[in-house]
Amino acid sequence: xxxxxxxxxxxxxxxxxxxxxxxxxxxxxxxxxxxxxxxxxxxxxxxxxxxxxxxxxxxxxxxxxxxxxxxxxxxxxxxxxxxxxxxxxxxxxxxxxxxxxxxxxxxxxxxxxxxxxxxxxxxxxxxxxxxxxxxxxxxxxxxxxxxxxxxxxxxxxxxxxxxxxxxxxxxxxxxxxxxxxxxx
Numbered sequence: 001x002x003x004x005x006x007x008x009x010x011x012x013x014x015x016x017x018x019x020x021x022x023x024x025x026x027x028x029x030x031x032x033x034x035x036x037x038x039x040x041x042x043x044x045x046x047x048x049x050x051x052x053x054x055x056x057x058x059x060x061x062x063x064x065x066x067x068x069x070x071x072x073x074x075x076x077x078x079x080x081x082x083x084x085x086x087x088x089x090x091x092x093x094x095x096x097x098x099x100x101x102x103x104x105x106x107x108x109x110x111x112x113x114x115x116x117x118x119x120x121x122x123x124x125x126x127x128x129x130x131x132x133x134x135x136x137x138x139x140x141x142x143x144x145x146x147x148x149x150x151x152x153x154x155x156x157x158x159x160x161x162x163x164x165x166x167x168x169x170x171x172x173x174x175x176x177x178x179x180x181x182x183x184x
Contacts (some may be wrong), residue, residue: 034063037135044131045124054119062112069104073097 038059042052076094080086116125 034060040135041128041131044134045120045127047120047124051119051124055116058112058115062108065108066105069108070101073101 038056041059042055045051045055047055073094076097080090080094083090113125116128
């Protein structure tokens with residue numbers, strides 16, 4: 001069953017990544033991925049159809065709120081990765097922002113779990129959080145395998161020394177800079 005889920009996820013990601021040409025396609029890709037994740041979690045949690053019907057809208061709201069709470073951190077991280085002259089004060093600001101974001105995320109999780117407790121068991125909620133971690137681990141693993149150590153936008157005709165050469169080694173481009181995040 002897990003092989004089937006992994007294969008289905010890989011298929012969805014491959015199809016949607018190839019077709020993602022503009023923001024509309026990207027939004028569709030993200031929606032498809034979210035729906036796949038929700039189905040994955042529902043199976044991990046062994047939800048009934050009634051529980052799933054209650055869970056889905058709550059989870060979508062929760063997921064949106066979590067992404068929004070981290071967006072400022074992700075934006076600043078990307079800026080600092082690009083800025084070779086970033087100061088200690090910039091990194092201190094990032095660390096403080098990360099801490100605030102973690103605190104906000106913990107509050108969001110606490111509120112979400114309290115809402116889930118009204119119709120799910122503690123074991124189902126636990127399985128959901130474990131399922132989220134497994135899902136993220138699978139995504140990271142698939143990303144590494146799919147990109148085979150190369151940047152996702154690498155040009156097959158690029159040559160070493162070419163300014164646009166994007167082969168990666170230890171997470172860096174050949175010119176020594178860090179790659180942009182995939183959300184860019």
